[in-house]
Amino acid sequence: MTKPFLSIRAVRKTFGAFVAVHDVTIDVPKGEFLTFLGPSGSGKSTTLYAIAGFQDPSSGDVLLEDKSLLSVPSHKRNIGMVFQRYTLFPHLSVAENVAFPLRVRHRPDAEVKRKVADMLSLVRLENFADRFPGALSGGQQQRVALARALAYDPPILLMDEPLSALDKKLRQEIQAEIRRIHRETGVTILYVTHDQEEALHLSDRIALFKEGRIEQIGTGEDLYVRPASEFVAGFIGNSNFLPAEHLETAAGAATVRLADGSIVTGLTAAEPFSKGQKVRLMVRPEALSLTPGPASAALAVDIVDTAFFGDRRRVVARTPGGDEIDVRPTSDTIDPAGATAGSGQRIFFDPAAAFLFPA
């Protein structure tokens, strides 16, 4: 196995008695787009700051190409960073902002000029070189910040919720820009966000943080299709959870009894359960349909509401136990006859697409 490019080893950060980051370990290969996803206060930014050198970890190490970064002050780490708030230098023009990292490195004027032109064309702001940051929109400012962070060809680019101050349309636009720039430059990116859609859209891999620990790390698809815990399932995408009782697990397939007494078999258990243990059955809204498939389990429900969106249908159902279920049949499972609200109906799902988590 090749050596990791960036290695975060058992990084721990405590503030007094509070442990913000619990021994986080991640290896990042060169050129990867890795996102730290998690709710606020989950330790994702603190981990990023340890790499940037703003907060030294209480223990653990951060290695870049096998050399520890911890004893290196921020200004010698040669790391690029884009911040949540626009941190452009308000007294310098766009071109001088981008030139700043090169000027403090005493690069020759000709090189600075060429590099600034390259960077501004990378972020498509060639015509804004002489503007001042105050005269730019939020999205433009973040693009200048991106150009500034990449001007000195840093091996790693850190991005700390760079889009959170922008409106939705602008966010999507800049996301596309970030993807393109990652593709064109091949820079290794560590990206912090609390927005799961952003994480799914941008990342090669996602590390999902919860209370200072990594709950699960993998591709977006891994986390979505094979969530390791109820937290992951709930954080990434939409999920329905139903209370159930575990009966037995044989050959990797678990059987449970739902609240209404019906038995569902062939489920995937997140961990070994004992007989009679209370569990929660998770199934994605788009795994549910109104028509039975080849290997379907059925749920008896009342349909509360239905809505048609052209490419999909949304149905709100309620179990006899009172649990609300969100059903979003995809185009190939969409019920041609439609669905009408009413009691005594059934919805179906493939047990292989459902998971059991401890209650």
Add this chain to the structure above:
Amino acid sequence: MHGNSLRRGSIAGLPAGSGGALPALVLVGLFFVVPVVALLLRSVTDPEPGLQNYAALFGSGTYVRVFLNTFLVAAVVTAVTIVVAFPVAWMLAIMPPAFGSIVFGIIILSMWTNLLTRTYAWMVLLQRTGVINRTLMGMGITQEPLPLINNLTGVTIGMVYIMLPFMILPLVGTLRAIDPMTLRAAALCGATPFQAFRRILLPLSLPGIAAGGLMVFVMSLGYFVTPALLGGTSNMMLAEMIAQTVQSLLNWGLGSAAAFVLLVVTMALYVLQLRLVGGKRPAGGL
């Protein structure tokens, strides 16, 4: 809209509520503008009409030296005040507000203490047999007393101490408006702490430095008590000269001329500062 129309409904195009400023304006008119005009008249009429007072002022080496010395002291005091005030202002700008208000309290308290008392305190500290000299000699650092009083050193120490709040207060305002993240960004861009200071923090704090610097410089130009008590006869300042001319020599014409020159210089500096700082602020920004 509603608030706007309310504010517009006023006399002679002035914002509503301007009437409240009337007493102050009358006061300034009566007790500042009128005396200044009287001063100007006196400087060209006393003892006889003509510009002979100004000729005497600029023709005499002694008076010119007093002028130059006044500017020198004011410049040195301003420079030293900026250097001493900057770290304090920065600390106040970034420290938690609870601690900040304590430090602010100390600074304000020192402003409320009687000026004469504070200057006499410095005399006690700085004189040949004062606390500082005795401590230094007692520790064997110096062999004989340092000349800390009745010279430029004494005036600078005493004045910087008095001027500090006037520099710190405007500077804190400017520094507080600077996002500390900007400096982190500079560091990650590869700027050494000195480069970050020199290229980012200093330019961004220039409006505060200019405002505080001008205030200190102008106040220093006309300062009387501290230079009179801590300075020496060889580096007399303008205010002291005016006092002597009027009180001892009873030469009102010459004293008025000197005072008027001081006023003109001060106003010119103010206009200059408005031009330099007021006009050149970067568009938008933080």
